Each structure stands twice: as C-alpha cells, then as structure tokens.
Amino acid sequence: MEKKGAKRKVVLQLLEEHGGMRPGVARKVSEETGVPEADVYGVASFYTLLSRPGAKTRVCQGLTCVMAGAEQVIAELKARGEEVEAVSCLGQCDRAPAAIDAKLELIPGAPSGGITPSHDALAIDLAGEDDPSYAAFDKARDEGPDWIIEQLKTSGLQGRGGAGFPAHIKWHAVRTQAELTRYVVVNADEGEPGTFKDREIMLRRPHRMIEGMAIAAWVAGAAKAFIYVRGEFRDCIRALEAAIAEAGERLDWLDIEIVEGHGAYICGEETALLEAIEGKRGMPRLKPPYPTEKGLWGKPTLMNNVETLACVPEILSRGGEWFKALGKTEAGSKLYCISGHVGRPGIYELPLGVSLDELVEAAGGYVGTPKAFSPGGASSGFLPMDLRGEPLDFGGLAKLGSMLGSAGVVVLNDTVDMAVAARWQQIFFEDESCGQCAPCRIGCRVQRQAIDKFLDARAPESLGHVEEVAWEMDAGSICGLGMVASLPLQSAMKYFGEEFDHE
Amino acid sequence: MSDNDIKLEIDGREVEVPAGSTVLDAARKLDIEIPTLCMDDRVDPAGCCRMCLVEVEGQRRLHPSCAYPAAEGQKVATHNDRIDRHRKGLLSLYKADHELDQHGRPVSRGVHNRLADYLDTYGTGPALTPVDAPRVARSESLETNPYIQFDPESCVVCGLCVRYCDEVEAVSAISLVGRGSGTTIGTADQRSLLDTSCELCGGCIAVCPTGAMTEKPSVTRLPQLQPPKAPTSKVRTTCNFCGVGCQLDLHTEGDQVVRVTSPKPGTTLNDGNLCVKGRFSYEFIHHDERLTQPLVRGEDGQLHPTTWEVAIQRVADGLRQVEARHGTDALGFVSSSRCTGEENYLMQKLSRAAFGTNNCHQCAAT
Known part of the structure; x- marks a missing residue:
C-alpha cells in the first residue's frame, strides 16, 4: 500500500548515494522519500551492491572466469591485504578472469575479445560505424506503425534476451491496449554467465539500440523510455549517455531515463526488472497479467532486450525478408558470445542456427580437447560434444532440453571436472535466487549442497534426490530462474554420468 | 445471478462466481479444499507459497489459485498426479528448511501449525537433509518488546505478516530482509520492534500460518509449551477498552484468562483484527487491585x-x-x-x- 506522495522510485538511487545498507541509512532514505523505513531496509538488503557495500575489488566467479583462474586472483589479492569479494558473473567472460574496482570500473586485464569484421550481411555489425542519422526511424515514421509491425513479423525476429518470443507480438499487444499511458523499457541487465553481447552493442553501436528503442516507443505510443543497465557496466552507461546527448533534438519527443542496477541477476527477468525500476525488491511478479498489459506502474509496457532493439533499424531499412534470409535454421543473424577453451573468445555475428563447430571456427578453434559446452549460459546446462553439429537456435536446443537463451556459449575442455563445473553454476543460482518462492529459495540450496557433498566424499548417493527436487523447482517456481536452476547439475549427470559414478 | 457471473468447472463440477473472482474463490464455493499458507482475504494475493497451485486447462504451467482469475468456460483441476507430486515435493522442501522436533515434525511455537497439518494430509516426497539456511535474524536479546517474538527457523517466509502489517494496519514495521535462502522477516536495521513504527497489535501473530510469530510466553500461555492446568474453554466477549465493540475470544484455563484472540476474519466487525490493548492487556482481569464491587x-x-x-x-x-x-x-x-x-x-x-x-x-x- 503506497503512501500518497511517497517517492519510491528514487529509493535505490538514494540508498546508493548514502552508502548502502549501513546503520541509519534506511531511516534517512525513509525521511527523504516517505517510504516506510523497514521497507527501505528490505529493499537495500536485496541488492548485493547495496547490502554488501564498501570500497573493494569484486572478482567474477562465473564459470568462465573460474576456469581462467579467478580463485588464484582472489587468493593473490587477499595475500596483498586487499579487500576482495567473489561476485556473480560480471559479463566480461571474454576477458576472464575479470574484476572490477571499488568504483565498479573494470580493472584493466585482458583486452576485450574478438568480433566479426564488418560486412554487408549483418543486422548488428558490431565492427561497423555507428550511425547517428536516425534514418531508419524517419523511414519507419513515414511508413507507419502497421507497416513496422508487418516488417517485424516478416523478419521473424525473436527476442534476443533469452526466451525467443516473437517481437512483433509484443509490439502489437502494447499498441492495442485501451490504456493510453505506455512505457518502453530496454532490458540491458545482462547477467547470464557466459553472456556479454549487450555490453558490446552499447559500447560500439549505442545509436543502433537507441534508434530501435525510439521506433519501439513511437509504435507503442510511449512518451517515456527506460534503459535498465546493470550497475557494473560503467562504460556502457557512459556510452549511452554520450549517444543520447549526440542524438540531441532528434529524440526530444522521447523522455529517456537510464536506470542503474544494483547487483541482482534476477532483475534481468522482465517483471523483476519492473519492480526494480519502481524502487522495490526485485522479485518477479505473477504472470498473467503480462507487462504488455500491466507493466511499469500497472501501465502497458513494451520491454525488449538490447540486441532485439538493435536489430530493428536494419530490418526496417532493408526489409523483413532481408533479415529473415540472414538466418540458417531460424530468422536473422545472431550475436553469439563465446568463451572458455577457445582460441579467440568474443562475440561473433553469425546466421542463427550455426553449429558449435562453425562458431568455434570463427573464434579461433578449440583449445585442447573439447569435452562439453553450454549453449546459452548457466541456464542452459551442459551438452556433450557429440551434439557439436546441432544448430544453435531457439527451437532445436529447446528440443534437446537445453536452450539458446542469450547465446552465451561456453566451451569446456577435458581439463575440467564436470562435477566442479556444475557446482559453480549451482553456486551462481543459489546466490541469485530472489527467495520469494519456496521451490527456488530452498531448492537452489538443496541442489548446491548435494553437489558440495558429492565433491567432498565422491559419494553418488548424495545426488539421489537431484531429479525429484529439480522436477519440483520446475513445476512450482514462480519464474524462469527456479525452473532452470537445476539444469547444470542435471545435464552434467545425464551426459557425463561416469564422472558422478565413482566412489 | 447477475450478468457478470462467470461459469467455470472445477474438478468436473460446475460453479458460478462473480466477475473478479479467483479460482480459489470458486473452489471454496464448492467446498473444495485447496491448501494455502501465504493467503488471507484481507490482503492482496501474493501467490508465493506455492501450496495452492492448480492445473488450468490450456495452461502449460501450474498456477496459484489464490491469484489466478476465474474465467468463463475455464476447466480447473485441483488434484491429480501432477498436483499431488508437486505438493509432496514442495512440502519436502519446506520441511528441509524448518526446525523439526524429535519425531521429524515441524515445530511451531504458536497454536496452529499449518505446515505440519499439510504434511499429515498430503505427505512428502524425497526425504531431504536440513538445508541450514543462512538467515540473519534479529537478536532475541535485543528484542525487548514485551509481547511479540519471532522464530526464523519455523518461518516459511510466506511474507503474510509483512503484507498484513502494510496493507491492513498501514504500519509497515517489518519487511522481507535478505535474498535467496537467507531471506527472512526483519525490521529496519534489525532493531527491536519497540524502536520501529510497530504498534504491537499482534496481527502478525494472528496471520502467521506456522507459529513463527507468536506471543511471548511472559504474557500468554501457549498450550504446547505448558500443558493446561485446568479445563480449557473459549468465551466470546466484547472488548471494553473503547467503544468500537471488537469481539474477543477469551481462552481460559479454569477461571483464568490465558490468551486473547479475535474471532475469524469476516465473522465480526473487527474482521480478525485487534489492537495492542485488546490482544495483550488482559492482566487486569486477575489483578489484586482490580475493583470488583462498589x-x-x-x-x-x-x-x-x-x-x-x-x-x-x-x-x-x-x-x-x-x-x-x-x-x-x-x-x-x-x-x-x-x-x-x-x-x-x-x-x-x-x-x-x-x-x-x-x-x-x-x-x-x-
């Protein structure tokens, strides 16, 4: 029950300004906003950058970074007497092992990874020159919203955030709502371990994404757009601010606000993200109603991922058919992030539906003897190398019980113990479960303890309930995190059973 | 029946409910029992305890009946193999996150224990080892308020107390605190309730499904802690602290009042709510200096x-x-x-x- 006049929206920002969850801060923020003190404290305790504040080095403990020696980095920093914290994936897998400093700035280490050289048959074209002319927007405005939605439909564009939901359906759904106040939200809370493509779009092609966002806002009839960027992406926030300034009066009609995240993977889930913008704990909402109908502050909200929106200008400039033909098994070109045991980790824009072998060829080949791969981040689990020829697309991987997700591909060679790899992913999910519903809150901990116990004693019986608990997490959880959170352990056990058998 | 009525089918039985009803409302009309923990008619449904999940025809996932809108022509199943497996699996998880007695039953310091009741009714799935969740709760020694105590180890984190405190009392003294398996109920800076906006109404105790929020034993005799010394009964009366006329249930042991509760929500004008005086201030009844005659x-x-x-x-x-x-x-x-x-x-x-x-x-x- 919101108090009249309470300024809840600024709660997170004020908590950050006052130094996070320290004694007295909740009271201060409560006095400044009118939001109850306990409520403010509860919000602060949810976000890691606020609940564990402090000037310290944060080292990524995502799977790719661990494989590249993150644990040694932490040990060395501690030996030097530095304050250091192991944190969930920082979205810098191409620079593994990655770390950020006290001001959340990336600590210079390995340079960013490879990208596909610019050529004509690319929808995003990371290496191309970013174009601030907004010509695609002008064309879209002249042709009208029905034409735009028709082109999106023809193009077969699927949401690039993970679910692969056809973009035109969302756009159409928001457009046809009776309520006239509508919002557009860009989901730039990239946090799936193994994924770092949105980061590079914002750094290299910010105008392309902003133009896509402007077109979305115009079609949706929204006067206000939010870009929710994870707080650890300082350079992305600067790049977006610079691009918005450069676009100048061309975007005067649209009120654009960049909202910074405060350390919670779950806020990449669309309804949790809405809660975070509203200044609440980032706990996913029940669906229905969907955000297209009741989103931000209960108003129809069109939310798309950075990459999805960045595809839009080229689709409208060159036509839906052109985009569709770029794909192999499904429509369009796709940014594949690849990291782990490959020659040149990075982001490669390839036809949607290439195989792992084709992707790795672009990324400089395998390093060592490959053993397993994750096609779409931690949420997609592990697959064995005999599936290396399968198309990496939304439909095909779903049939294999995995998912393309955000296309954060991680390759593991035979130096990796699959039980240890699975454990790191289970640690990630336990750390990032929001805690709202019991199947995920308790289940993530049960699965993590099961693999811990197995590794302690190599006792297979400690894994006896993994399948049944996974079933319940999938059936009973509110959101997608709980549904897939057992997949790393389940798939490792399924495909690499011999590593879990021995006493 | 008004024009707004919706006709749907639950477990093969037809029922009509007004527009705006939930699937749970419709099931109740048919006296079909659906287990709930986080649900109370006085607050908006949260759908977070996951006990009340049902199968709605055409929907891939199970949905919480407390929040899912009833719709014309809908077909709902409240029990089948899938729902049964879900309830057992969920109860296994709750049990692994709960303090248990020597018989393996969930402990409750309160007078009701819906978790234990549901375990009896629906059974459990896998026998899991306790998860030892990393909850950081308020220190009991700092909690100097005279009336309300909280035991995080018998809490199912349904958040009903938090929503009641906010939506019904508009007090917001407590909140969900922490994240993931460490989530628990707390106050700002984990202070004593006395140093918060808390009015000590004890509504959090009344709504708690598992007896994690209870009266302190110093003020109230909780039957499971001390076996009754005399025959017990419950007497309905009107609170005489003010003119509102709240109904009270006095729980007695012999001629001693040992606890006060409100009648069920929806049955009397106080709708299940009481204030600090009504719920806790009954020591005067047996006080030496009480005037009993002119x-x-x-x-x-x-x-x-x-x-x-x-x-x-x-x-x-x-x-x-x-x-x-x-x-x-x-x-x-x-x-x-x-x-x-x-x-x-x-x-x-x-x-x-x-x-x-x-x-x-x-x-x-x-």
Missing part, C-alpha cells in the same frame, strides 16, 4: 464495600450538595473512552437534562 469511604476515612444502591445514592447526594452550594455550572461530567456510545450518550443526558449544565466531556474528544 466501595464507599466511611467516617474512618477508609473504603468499605457496599451495594450499588448505596453507592449511587452517595454520588447523587454529593452532586446535589455541590449544585445547591455553588450552582449547576460548578459541576462537570467526564466520561471514558472505555464506555460504549450508548453510555456516553447517557452521561451527557445526565449532565444536560438531569443537572442542566453543558460542562460535559469525554476523554477521547480532545
């Missing part, structure tokens, strides 16, 4: 028991003497906020009509 001061300067007739006559004589000596306006009539509306009316009638002065007041009228 007393009149004698020539010796001491108070002596007497009858109501004598006492009232004595008051009347005194008032008439003052009136005769100093005039009517030398009198003033003050009544108490513990009186009913009718009693307050009679008091001003006595003042204005019987004595003829407007010097009347009521202590809550400032």
Whole structure:
C-alpha cells in the first residue's frame, strides 16, 4: 500500500548515494522519500551492491572466469591485504578472469575479445560505424506503425534476451491496449554467465539500440523510455549517455531515463526488472497479467532486450525478408558470445542456427580437447560434444532440453571436472535466487549442497534426490530462474554420468 | 445471478462466481479444499507459497489459485498426479528448511501449525537433509518488546505478516530482509520492534500460518509449551477498552484468562483484527487491585464495600450538595473512552437534562 506522495522510485538511487545498507541509512532514505523505513531496509538488503557495500575489488566467479583462474586472483589479492569479494558473473567472460574496482570500473586485464569484421550481411555489425542519422526511424515514421509491425513479423525476429518470443507480438499487444499511458523499457541487465553481447552493442553501436528503442516507443505510443543497465557496466552507461546527448533534438519527443542496477541477476527477468525500476525488491511478479498489459506502474509496457532493439533499424531499412534470409535454421543473424577453451573468445555475428563447430571456427578453434559446452549460459546446462553439429537456435536446443537463451556459449575442455563445473553454476543460482518462492529459495540450496557433498566424499548417493527436487523447482517456481536452476547439475549427470559414478 | 457471473468447472463440477473472482474463490464455493499458507482475504494475493497451485486447462504451467482469475468456460483441476507430486515435493522442501522436533515434525511455537497439518494430509516426497539456511535474524536479546517474538527457523517466509502489517494496519514495521535462502522477516536495521513504527497489535501473530510469530510466553500461555492446568474453554466477549465493540475470544484455563484472540476474519466487525490493548492487556482481569464491587469511604476515612444502591445514592447526594452550594455550572461530567456510545450518550443526558449544565466531556474528544 503506497503512501500518497511517497517517492519510491528514487529509493535505490538514494540508498546508493548514502552508502548502502549501513546503520541509519534506511531511516534517512525513509525521511527523504516517505517510504516506510523497514521497507527501505528490505529493499537495500536485496541488492548485493547495496547490502554488501564498501570500497573493494569484486572478482567474477562465473564459470568462465573460474576456469581462467579467478580463485588464484582472489587468493593473490587477499595475500596483498586487499579487500576482495567473489561476485556473480560480471559479463566480461571474454576477458576472464575479470574484476572490477571499488568504483565498479573494470580493472584493466585482458583486452576485450574478438568480433566479426564488418560486412554487408549483418543486422548488428558490431565492427561497423555507428550511425547517428536516425534514418531508419524517419523511414519507419513515414511508413507507419502497421507497416513496422508487418516488417517485424516478416523478419521473424525473436527476442534476443533469452526466451525467443516473437517481437512483433509484443509490439502489437502494447499498441492495442485501451490504456493510453505506455512505457518502453530496454532490458540491458545482462547477467547470464557466459553472456556479454549487450555490453558490446552499447559500447560500439549505442545509436543502433537507441534508434530501435525510439521506433519501439513511437509504435507503442510511449512518451517515456527506460534503459535498465546493470550497475557494473560503467562504460556502457557512459556510452549511452554520450549517444543520447549526440542524438540531441532528434529524440526530444522521447523522455529517456537510464536506470542503474544494483547487483541482482534476477532483475534481468522482465517483471523483476519492473519492480526494480519502481524502487522495490526485485522479485518477479505473477504472470498473467503480462507487462504488455500491466507493466511499469500497472501501465502497458513494451520491454525488449538490447540486441532485439538493435536489430530493428536494419530490418526496417532493408526489409523483413532481408533479415529473415540472414538466418540458417531460424530468422536473422545472431550475436553469439563465446568463451572458455577457445582460441579467440568474443562475440561473433553469425546466421542463427550455426553449429558449435562453425562458431568455434570463427573464434579461433578449440583449445585442447573439447569435452562439453553450454549453449546459452548457466541456464542452459551442459551438452556433450557429440551434439557439436546441432544448430544453435531457439527451437532445436529447446528440443534437446537445453536452450539458446542469450547465446552465451561456453566451451569446456577435458581439463575440467564436470562435477566442479556444475557446482559453480549451482553456486551462481543459489546466490541469485530472489527467495520469494519456496521451490527456488530452498531448492537452489538443496541442489548446491548435494553437489558440495558429492565433491567432498565422491559419494553418488548424495545426488539421489537431484531429479525429484529439480522436477519440483520446475513445476512450482514462480519464474524462469527456479525452473532452470537445476539444469547444470542435471545435464552434467545425464551426459557425463561416469564422472558422478565413482566412489 | 447477475450478468457478470462467470461459469467455470472445477474438478468436473460446475460453479458460478462473480466477475473478479479467483479460482480459489470458486473452489471454496464448492467446498473444495485447496491448501494455502501465504493467503488471507484481507490482503492482496501474493501467490508465493506455492501450496495452492492448480492445473488450468490450456495452461502449460501450474498456477496459484489464490491469484489466478476465474474465467468463463475455464476447466480447473485441483488434484491429480501432477498436483499431488508437486505438493509432496514442495512440502519436502519446506520441511528441509524448518526446525523439526524429535519425531521429524515441524515445530511451531504458536497454536496452529499449518505446515505440519499439510504434511499429515498430503505427505512428502524425497526425504531431504536440513538445508541450514543462512538467515540473519534479529537478536532475541535485543528484542525487548514485551509481547511479540519471532522464530526464523519455523518461518516459511510466506511474507503474510509483512503484507498484513502494510496493507491492513498501514504500519509497515517489518519487511522481507535478505535474498535467496537467507531471506527472512526483519525490521529496519534489525532493531527491536519497540524502536520501529510497530504498534504491537499482534496481527502478525494472528496471520502467521506456522507459529513463527507468536506471543511471548511472559504474557500468554501457549498450550504446547505448558500443558493446561485446568479445563480449557473459549468465551466470546466484547472488548471494553473503547467503544468500537471488537469481539474477543477469551481462552481460559479454569477461571483464568490465558490468551486473547479475535474471532475469524469476516465473522465480526473487527474482521480478525485487534489492537495492542485488546490482544495483550488482559492482566487486569486477575489483578489484586482490580475493583470488583462498589466501595464507599466511611467516617474512618477508609473504603468499605457496599451495594450499588448505596453507592449511587452517595454520588447523587454529593452532586446535589455541590449544585445547591455553588450552582449547576460548578459541576462537570467526564466520561471514558472505555464506555460504549450508548453510555456516553447517557452521561451527557445526565449532565444536560438531569443537572442542566453543558460542562460535559469525554476523554477521547480532545
């Protein structure tokens, strides 16, 4: 029950300004906003950058970074007497092992990874020159919203955030709502371990994404757009601010606000993200109603991922058919992030539906003897190398019980113990479960303890309930995190059973 | 039946409910039992305890019946193999996150224990080892309030107490605190409830499904801690702390009142709610110095028991003497906020009509 006049929206920002969850801060923020003190404290305790504040080095403990020696980095920093914290994936897998400093700035280490050289048959074209002319927007405005939605439909564009939901359906759904106040939200809370493509779009092609966002806002009839960027992406926030300034009066009609995240993977889930913008704990909402109908502050909200929106200008400039033909098994070109045991980790824009072998060829080949791969981040689990020829697309991987997700591909060679790899992913999910519903809150901990116990004693019986608990997490959880959170352990056990058998 | 009515089918039985109803509302109309933990009609449904999940035809996932809108032509199943497996699996997880007694039953310090009841009714799936969740709760020694205690180890984190405190009482003294398996119920900076906006109404105790929020044993005798010393019963009465007329259930052991609760929500005008006085201030009932009969001061300067007739006559004589000596306006009539509306009316009638002065007041009228 919101108090009249309470300024809840600024709660997170004020908590950050006052130094996070320290004694007295909740009271201060409560006095400044009118939001109850306990409520403010509860919000602060949810976000890691606020609940564990402090000037310290944060080292990524995502799977790719661990494989590249993150644990040694932490040990060395501690030996030097530095304050250091192991944190969930920082979205810098191409620079593994990655770390950020006290001001959340990336600590210079390995340079960013490879990208596909610019050529004509690319929808995003990371290496191309970013174009601030907004010509695609002008064309879209002249042709009208029905034409735009028709082109999106023809193009077969699927949401690039993970679910692969056809973009035109969302756009159409928001457009046809009776309520006239509508919002557009860009989901730039990239946090799936193994994924770092949105980061590079914002750094290299910010105008392309902003133009896509402007077109979305115009079609949706929204006067206000939010870009929710994870707080650890300082350079992305600067790049977006610079691009918005450069676009100048061309975007005067649209009120654009960049909202910074405060350390919670779950806020990449669309309804949790809405809660975070509203200044609440980032706990996913029940669906229905969907955000297209009741989103931000209960108003129809069109939310798309950075990459999805960045595809839009080229689709409208060159036509839906052109985009569709770029794909192999499904429509369009796709940014594949690849990291782990490959020659040149990075982001490669390839036809949607290439195989792992084709992707790795672009990324400089395998390093060592490959053993397993994750096609779409931690949420997609592990697959064995005999599936290396399968198309990496939304439909095909779903049939294999995995998912393309955000296309954060991680390759593991035979130096990796699959039980240890699975454990790191289970640690990630336990750390990032929001805690709202019991199947995920308790289940993530049960699965993590099961693999811990197995590794302690190599006792297979400690894994006896993994399948049944996974079933319940999938059936009973509110959101997608709980549904897939057992997949790393389940798939490792399924495909690499011999590593879990021995006493 | 109005035009708004929706016809749907639950477990093969047809039912009509008004527009805006949930699947749970419709199931209740058919007396179909669906287990719930985080649900109370006085707050918006959260759908987070996951106990009430049902199968809606055409929907891939199970949905919480407490929040899922009933719709025309809908077909709902509240029990089948999938739902049964879900309930057992979920209860296994709750059990692994709960303090258990030596028989492996969830512990409750309160008078009800819905988790244990559901375990009895629906059974469990896999026998999991306790997860030892990393909850950081308030220190019991810092919690100096006299009435309310919280045990995080018998809490299912349904958040109903938090939503009740916010949505019904508009107090918001407590919140969900932490994240993931460490989530628990806390206050700002984990202070004692006395140092928060808490009004100690104890509504959090009343709504808690598992007895994690309870009365402190210093004020209330909780039956599972101390076996009753005398036959117990429950007596319905009207609270006499103010004129609202809240209904109370006095729980007695022999002739001792040991606990006070409200009748169920939706049955009396207080709708399940009480304030700090109604719920906790009943020690006076058995207090040594409580007045139980009229007393009149004698020539010796001491108070002596007497009858109501004598006492009232004595008051009347005194008032008439003052009136005769100093005039009517030398009198003033003050009544108490513990009186009913009718009693307050009679008091001003006595003042204005019987004595003829407007010097009347009521202590809550400032």
